[in-house]
Amino acid sequence: MQLFDVYSLYPIEPVRGEGAYVFTEDGTRYLDCYGGHAVISIGHAHPHYVKLISEQVAKLGFYSNSVENPLQRELADKLGRLSGLDDYQLFLVSSGAEANENALKLASFETGRSRIIAFKGGFHGRTSAAVNATDNEAIKAPINKNYPVTFLEINDLGAVARELQKGDVAAVIIEGIQGIGGIHVPDADYLEALPDLCHENGALLILDEVQSGYGRSGKFFAFQHSKVRPDIITMAKGMGNGFPIGGVLIAPEIEAKSGMLGTTFGGSHLACAAGIAVLDVIEREGLLENAVEQGNYLMEAMRATGSFQEVRGLGLMIGLQMEEPIGELRKKLLFEESVFTGSAKDPNTIRLLPPLNFTQEQCDRVVEAFASVSALRTVK
Numbered sequence: 001m002q003l004f005d006v007y008s009l010y011p012i013e014p015v016r017g018e019g020a021y022v023f024t025e026d027g028t029r030y031l032d033c034y035g036g037h038a039v040i041s042i043g044h045a046h047p048h049y050v051k052l053i054s055e056q057v058a059k060l061g062f063y064s065n066s067v068e069n070p071l072q073r074e075l076a077d078k079l080g081r082l083s084g085l086d087d088y089q090l091f092l093v094s095s096g097a098e099a100n101e102n103a104l105k106l107a108s109f110e111t112g113r114s115r116i117i118a119f120k121g122g123f124h125g126r127t128s129a130a131v132n133a134t135d136n137e138a139i140k141a142p143i144n145k146n147y148p149v150t151f152l153e154i155n156d157l158g159a160v161a162r163e164l165q166k167g168d169v170a171a172v173i174i175e176g177i178q179g180i181g182g183i184h185v186p187d188a189d190y191l192e193a194l195p196d197l198c199h200e201n202g203a204l205l206i207l208d209e210v211q212s213g214y215g216r217s218g219k220f221f222a223f224q225h226s227k228v229r230p231d232i233i234t235m236a237k238g239m240g241n242g243f244p245i246g247g248v249l250i251a252p253e254i255e256a257k258s259g260m261l262g263t264t265f266g267g268s269h270l271a272c273a274a275g276i277a278v279l280d281v282i283e284r285e286g287l288l289e290n291a292v293e294q295g296n297y298l299m300e301a302m303r304a305t306g307s308f309q310e311v312r313g314l315g316l317m318i319g320l321q322m323e324e325p326i327g328e329l330r331k332k333l334l335f336e337e338s339v340f341t342g343s344a345k346d347p348n349t350i351r352l353l354p355p356l357n358f359t360q361e362q363c364d365r366v367v368e369a370f371a372s373v374s375a376l377r378t379v380k
């Protein structure tokens with residue numbers, strides 16, 4: 001059977017991972033600055049993660065979601081404590097798209113409306129409602145365009161106000177830090193103005209933290225760098241460190257009734273074990289603090305090279321903006337220096353999304369790798 005050609009692939013086959021490294025069969029070691037697209041939060045094959053998942057699968061990996069599952073309770077309690085959002089309700093799903101699909105559905109249930117405001121460069125997943133709110137026409141089929149969506153520039157408060165005042169908007173959906181668009185951090189003032197503006201006009205605010213959440217920015221959720229209280233928050237990627245788990249956090253003011261949302265796999269025993277292990281490690285190893293420390297160190301070191309038009313981001317969610325497309329440079333980093341980096345929708349931006357337990361030595365290695373593929377030219 002042929003595999004469906006989902007993405008163009010690099011010809012390397014990692015078979016094993018450890019911390020911030022992946023290894024191919026022949027023993028070549030790659031430094032992972034991409035984390036499988038911000039998924040690897042606590043590093044590959046972390047012993048605590050391996051232990052909890054192995055023990056759980058040997059006991060009970062899955063049973064019907066119509067019985068009590070104490071692991072869901074434990075996960076919700078830990079998440080509430082670490083995020084500081086204990087008063088929100090948690091609905092567990094299996095991916096980022098599924099989280100956003102449910103968030104948009106819930107906003108539509110709550111408001112009785114269907115129009116959405118989203119942002120240029122934004123990405124929310126490939127399922128129907130989520131992909132319609134994504135700024136990429138090439139990945140939408142006619143069936144996906146089933147509600148009106150307006151794309152605005154981030155940080156343009158006047159534009160959001162004008163659209164909301166039309167009185168037909170169900171929700172504004174925005175990424176805590178725009179990821180695929182090329183690492184763009186919304187202004188704190190702007191984010192802080194959104195909840196009131198939404199509520200005055202009968203709309204809800206959805207924060208998509210699928211990529212920027214789970215400590216990546218140095219706060220549990222990236223929006224927590226500002227004083228914002230979203231109505232709905234979505235998460236996935238780093239939540240399971242590779243195990244497919246996502247979640248929707250629902251503010252207590254929202255009337256989410258049982259039966260509005262549902263899923264077979266979401267919140268299985270095994271998924272919860274993975275989710276609990278990730279939270280344990282984030283807490284025990286101080287990974288939020290480490291993301292700030294290493295992120296600042298790496299961004300400073302990259303800025304000091306004078307080679308980038310801009311180095312931007314928060315914590316270990318970093319965008320390196322160059323003057324020209326980065327495709328060849330990424331290949332050189334991978335094949336000559338064994339350093340795996342990420343691309344963005346913006347062809348001139350490299351994304352760095354390493355595991356949150358990245359070390360200073362590994363940061364130095366990344367800078368050195370960029371230097372040795374002679375990427376470090378001085379920007380005029």
Ligand code: PMP
Pocket residue numbers: 037095096097098100123124125126175179180208209210211212236237
């Ligand atoms: N939201 C954001 C911000 C994302 O970056 C992504 C994935 N790149 C998604 C949603 C969709 O997540 P998934 O691929 O797990 O469906």
